Amino acid sequence: MPRKTMIEAIRDAMDVSMGKDDNVVVFGEDVGYFGGVFRCTQGLQQKYGVTRCFDAPISELGIVGAALGMAAYGLRPCVEVQFADYVYPAYDQIVSEAARIRYRSNGEFTCPMVIRMPTGGGIFGGQTHSQSPEALFTHVSGLKVVVPSNPHDAKGLLIASIEDPDPVIFLEPKRLYNGPFDGHHDRPVTPWSKHPLGEVPDGHYSTPLGKAEIRRQGADVTILAYGTMVYVAEAAAEETGIDAEIIDLRTLLPLDLDAIVASVRKTGRCVVVHEATLTSGFGAELAALVQQHCFYELEAPIARVTGWDTPYPHAQEWDYFPGPARVGQALRETMEA
Template sequence: MALMNMIQALNSALDVKLAQDPDVVLFGEDIGYFGGVFRVTDGLQAKHGLTRCFDTPIAEGGIIATAIGMGVYGLRPVAEIQFADYILPAFDQLVSEAARLRYRSGGEFWAPITVRSPYGGGIFGGQTHSQSPEALFAHVTGLKTVIPSNPYDAKGLLIASIEDDDPVIFMEPKRIYNGPFYARPDEQLKSWAGTGDPLAEVPEGHYTVPLGKAATVREGKDVTVLAYGTMVHVAKAGIEESGVDAELIDLRSIVPLDIEAITASVAKTGRCVIFHEATRFGGFGGELSALVQERCFWALRSPILRVAGWDTPYPHAFEWDYMPGPGRLAAALRKAMED
């Protein structure tokens, strides 16, 4: 075991798979000699060689097309898209090729690719470096979408993703790369700094966290909070602020989704608040709400509530007002308890 932040845990996962499986290759913009813009691949090219970890041109469609071809050939490519915002030029390759390959070929071919990408806000990246597009991928049959919230899960989920035979979109919340979540910069709002140690005990060797299995972060009896990624940490602070005995479920992957864990929790509490950073309208929270309504209608004691990003283009200077914070969640929890 070793103390790691999320960057170190992801680096360890890649290192383990490169050493263990000669078919694993890493590539993307600046991930080789430079070690990636967030240093997730730091040192891996020097350790494993130029043919196992290498740089690509700034051509996202080409990166994913290359990964698909490698996967069909028998390799297990791990492609990095430097920011999730820039994955859209490769969207057709993911939707029309990677996601459909197994079905189109009658199971003769498949694309065991993992697409890593930092996503979400918290670094003042503005509209082109801060978006949360997870709902786009969740809509595509044949793609799996994974979003870790802590170093231990990040390593185990990434190894499981690389070993999976289906294409996986692995979204890394950049706001918690180095700790629970970054503080809002002005001095009067230090409560945004979060709680808990930025490091976690992580095994140094091989282990997996299964895809499609949620985790209960906090048990409670009054309300179920569904969250993933950075919002798990924000939710912890919001629950404490609210004074409500809420149960917090970390989804960990949104496709496959652990609907059994969700429904068991909502059946117990009778209330549900869904919490994500992405824009509310058309966000994954809408699908979660529908699923809970269909399965838990007779157990619900109040309307399902959603707390999410505003339905506006992502702001630059005002991103801390855009991202839902503990106060907004606390207000929703108290409202849920009024019914």
């Protein structure tokens, strides 16, 4: 089976989808001739022409607004916002229009569009190139929110998102773009060295939205993670020797609550890990759901390991990230509680 980076898998997903359905169009800033700032769309314009893959002005509001109109008309736009930090001018279009059009039209219109965005830190991009805004979208009814952690899932989830009848926010952890992250390091030391490239089948396949995956079986504690933090959780479990079960959520909305509940009821303990800030982060919703559904099985308080409640620190980027040391400390404290 071919081994690919996440960038190659994402590009493959768009290529397969465009070849399968002429209604799929790809556009955004620099995604055409240049192939995108991270090269996720490289070669698509040459293969499908300028009417299927094209550049857009530097206007996120315009990109998303145009995609919304195309989707309502019957096309399936897959647009790129160059960094998740740039999406805020388009937030009203996403929340007030795309997320609500099915309901406002009583089902007469749907909005089959995907908004792809690189998310999270790892490139020393500072406050305007490193944010993790997933909680801003999981709060919005009518949206679906996806965060892959590996190339195989990235391709399958993106194909499923393009084929979905409703708007999907597709967040791509940029630390995983060129290979799975070596979660054992709290600093960028050969960050792609440990894990091999992902095995990605050729051709069409889809990974169902709303289904989590058990990345590591365990009996003592459940770790809920997504994106880059899946590898940090794996590293923390290995370094502490704690028999942790790691759930890769993959889709935040809709959430696979059944998988979460089954795991926590088995282990009796839960640690939630994400890169975004602590206050009002998606981990708060996860903790509330675990408490609601697993209260009588819990043997310790639910722990959260997250980024700091500060504007994104450029110089302290690798201290800001939850690393294996911080996750490992939470695991030990949870086991001792």
